[in-house]
Amino acid sequence: MIALVDCNSFYATCEQVFRPDLWGKPVVVLSNNDGCVIAANKEAKAISEIPMFEPVFKIKKQLIQNNVTFFSSNYTLYGEMSQRVMNILSAFSPQVEIYSIDEAFVDVSGIKHLSLNSYGHQMKDRIFQYTGLPVGVGIAPTKVLAKLANKISKKRVSENKGVFVIDTEKKRIEALQWADVKTVWGIGGKHAKRLKNIGVFTAYEFTMLPEEWVRKNMTVVGVRIWKELKGIPSIEFKTMPKPKQGIGTAKSFGKKLEDLGMIQEACSYYISEVSEVLRNQKSCATYLQVFLHTNYFSDRDKQYSNSITVTLPIPTCDTFALISEAKKALDAIYKPGYRYKKVGVCLSGIIPREYVQGNLFLPPPRWNKGELLSTFDAINRKYGKSTVFSGLVGTRVKEWELIKEDRSPRYTTQWGELLRVRS
Amino acid sequence: MKIFSSGKLTKVKNRHAPEVSKQTGFPSPATHYAEPSIDLHKELITNKDATFFVRIDGDELSHYHILDKDVLLIDRSLSPKKNDLVLVVIDGEFKVIRFPKHPLDSECILWGMISYIIHYAR
Numbered sequence: 001m002i003a004l005v006d007c008n009s010f011y012a013t014c015e016q017v018f019r020p021d022l023w024g025k026p027v028v029v030l031s032n033n034d035g036c037v038i039a040a041n042k043e044a045k046a047i048s049e050i051p052m053f054e055p056v057f058k059i060k061k062q063l064i065q066n067n068v069t070f071f072s073s074n075y076t077l078y079g080e081m082s083q084r085v086m087n088i089l090s091a092f093s094p095q096v097e098i099y100s101i102d103e104a105f106v107d108v109s110g111i112k113h114l115s116l117n118s119y120g121h122q123m124k125d126r127i128f129q130y131t132g133l134p135v136g137v138g139i140a141p142t143k144v145l146a147k148l149a150n151k152i153s154k155k156r157v158s159e160n161k162g163v164f165v166i167d168t169e170k171k172r173i174e175a176l177q178w179a180d181v182k183t184v185w186g187i188g189g190k191h192a193k194r195l196k197n198i199g200v201f202t203a204y205e206f207t208m209l210p211e212e213w214v215r216k217n218m219t220v221v222g223v224r225i226w227k228e229l230k231g232i233p234s235i236e237f238k239t240m241p242k243p244k245q246g247i248g249t250a251k252s253f254g255k256k257l258e259d260l261g262m263i264q265e266a267c268s269y270y271i272s273e274v275s276e277v278l279r280n281q282k283s284c285a286t287y288l289q290v291f292l293h294t295n296y297f298s299d300r301d302k303q304y305s306n307s308i309t310v311t312l313p314i315p316t317c318d319t320f321a322l323i324s325e326a327k328k329a330l331d332a333i334y335k336p337g338y339r340y341k342k343v344g345v346c347l348s349g350i351i352p353r354e355y356v357q358g359n360l361f362l363p364p365p366r367w368n369k370g371e372l373l374s375t376f377d378a379i380n381r382k383y384g385k386s387t388v389f390s391g392l393v394g395t396r397v398k399e400w401e402l403i404k405e406d407r408s409p410r411y412t413t414q415w416g417e418l419l420r421v422r423s
Numbered sequence: 424m425k426i427f428s429s430g431k432l433t434k435v436k437n438r439h440a441p442e443v444s445k446q447t448g449f450p451s452p453a454t455h456y457a458e459p460s461i462d463l464h465k466e467l468i469t470n471k472d473a474t475f476f477v478r479i480d481g482d483e484l485s486h487y488h489i490l491d492k493d494v495l496l497i498d499r500s501l502s503p504k505k506n507d508l509v510l511v512v513i514d515g516e517f518k519v520i521r522f523p524k525h526p527l528d529s530e531c532i533l534w535g536m537i538s539y540i541i542h543y544a545r
Contacts, residue, residue, distance in 0.1 A: 020534070021515040084472040130473035130499050132534075411475070418476050418494065421510065421517040423483035 001116060001167070002237070003106040003139045004146040005089060005123060007082075008154065010102035010133070012041035014081045015071050017132035018411050018419050026068040030056055030406075032251050037070075044068055055297065072407040080412045084131050092123055097238050105143060107237060120163035140166035143235045144228035147185040148175055148203070172231060176204035186225045191218055203229055247274045247285070250344025254401050256295065257340050260330075263292070265394040267330055268323045270345045272389060275319040278347065279377060284315035284356050286349025288322060290329040295341035306333040315349070315356045316365055318373060322347075323392050467539050473500035475535065477510065477517075484519055493542045495519075497535035508537040 007013065011029040016022050026044035028037045036055050044050060049062045056063075056070075063070055082101045090096050095107035111119050120137040127135050138150025145166050152175060153164035166172050182192030184203050194217065200206050207229045214222045227234040249270045257263055267290065278285060293305030308329045316322060326345060358364065379388050386393075409417035468474050477495045487508055489495070495510070503509045503522040511518050512532045519537070527533060 020512040020517060020532075023512075023515060087472045130470070132499070415476075418478040420478050420480050421495075421519065423479050423481040423489065423491075423519065 001108050001111075001139055001141055002143055002146045002233075003108045003116075003120060003123070003137055004099075004103060004143070004150045005085075005106060005127075005135050005137050006103035006150050007085065008134045008136060009039060009041040009045075010082075011039035011071075011073065011078055012044070013133055014078050015074070015408055016041070017081075018408070019069075022069055026066060028063065028068055028070045029073050030070055032073060035252060038073065057297075070406060074408050074410065076410045076413055077408065081131060081133065085127055085133060085135070088127050088130055089123065092119070095237060095239055105146065105237065108139060116165045116167060117163060120165065121161070124162050135162070137163045138166075139164070140172075141231045142228040142233045143237075144185050144225055145172065145175070145231065148179055148229075151183065152178070173204060176207060176229060177202055179203040181206050184225065184229065186221065191222070245350055246346055246348040247277050247350070248289075248344060248346030249273055250291070250342055250346075252342045253340065256301075258336070258338065260334050260336070261394075263334065263340060263343050264327060264330060264392065265396075267326050267343050267345060268390055268392040268394075270343070271322045271326050272319050272386075272393060274345060274347055275317055275322050276377060276380075278317040278350070279373060282353050283350050284317045284353055285312065285322075285347035286315045286351065287311055287347070288325055288329065289346040289348065290326055290333065290343070291346075292330070292333055292340060292343050294338050301339050302337070304335060304338045306335075308333050314359045314362055314365055315351060317353070318365060319376070320390055321365070323390050327392065467496060468498075470498055470500040473535075474498050474538075479519075487519060487521075489519065489540055490542060493540055495537050496539040496541070498538040499535035501536040501538065503533070503536045510534040510537060 012027040015027055015029065024043065026047060027041045028044050028050065029039040030036065031038045036053050037050065037059070038053070040050065040052060047062075047066050047068065049066065050059060050068065062068075078101060085102075086096065086098055086104060089104055089106055093106045093108055093110075097105040099105055106123070108116060108119060114122075116139045120139050124135050124137050127133060136150050136153040138146045138148065138153050140146040140149045149164045149166045153160050153162050166175055179202060181187060181195050181200055181203050182189065184206070187195075187206075195201075195206060200209065207226060209226070211223060211226065214226045218225075224234040251270075253266065257266075287309055289307060289309040291305070291307035294301055294303050296303070310325060310329050312321075312325060330343070356365070376388055380386065409419070411417060411419045475497045477497055479489055479491065479493045479495065482491045484490070489508075497510055505522055505524050507522045509520060509522045510533075511520055511527065512534055513530060517534065520531075522536075
């Protein structure tokens, strides 16, 4: 049996834990650079005028009118709180698959001394007691059913109190009949539409289709979901994350930039971030993409956007090599006279370090020899991000840096930003 | 033609000092009694996933020996007993009180128990 534990409105509730004045009130969290709403608690979701993923400037008035408190995203805080939740869960089972920042699959197969329902309540209660974060728990024989059970745990709250177990055939069928097929984990909008066309609306109707139909129309991925819904485990339990296939970062500038030098510095900074991720997972990138664009939402500005992908001379994770490639790439697409809003970088063709083939005509890669990069990372880990950096990142004020106007304090990681209590 | 390397494997030099006394004369008599230094984090925090730090503003809590700028360690995993210092929420505001004999009433929500008070003595 597998439990899916998932935090309710995670980002918003992380903020509320430290702000009792906001308990029971609408709270939303904005994306990087305060671009759009990325998370809302249930009180905010209940206000119909607040659509998710809308640019904030379009809905700021509605937010203020409805007394919604908004926060810039504080990923340092959310990451640390997430870590606490995952640590607590690991005391419940030796097998925990961290699926995302706010959800995890927990293998609860061996639980015999207690009913699974009480075990689920124990997890939920302990996480709430230790961290103040509310969670929902769904327990079922397969991952897809656990996802569904989790959804049910949150829907009929008065009845289920945040925990729902699918442990009988009757409960499984009831759950499947209740669930709209488009809400099933792994079935996208496109497939749901096609299923609707042939008269399949609920997850139950989907499981009644013949396996050949599913295989033909939804490939083997669809068959796995189909089997999982029938209670046959078909998606493996992963305790180790898969290395990333592409690593990228792109953030809007705090203000519009024209000057190539400034954009260069931002670009080099993003490269430093992503190459560190590469080194942490001991892999190298084969391709580098750089893109640049102006503000699509502005009617007054001339618009321009371009993107370039280069094959690296040799797959690498060397910050300095990547920065110099990115500089060349940016030079190729930059055009003066525009007010740019965003630059982004993306590394792909990611392979494990030991698979990298050397190039006879180039010097051996730096990560292979010497200790520059490992020392570089060690210093930054010990003394904080960007203690040492490439000269191309620059030392002047980072005008391009994100505006995080309404970011809450980093209560759990910064001694200078502790939760303050007035006596 | 000059051959730079004959393909013979060379051993990497161990850059770490071997496990011997750092004194050149007498070996230290303490060698076999070495223990790690005291780590306050380890001593004061029994449950790090449930522990939060809070800084106090103001001198109103001096009767509890809590002064301005003191840092409280809050361990949410502990169940308070009568007279323990606790952080509670009343009307959406944090308050420090002594845990009463009777259970807390519904307007008063327990946030966590205060396990230590850190006070800068200077």
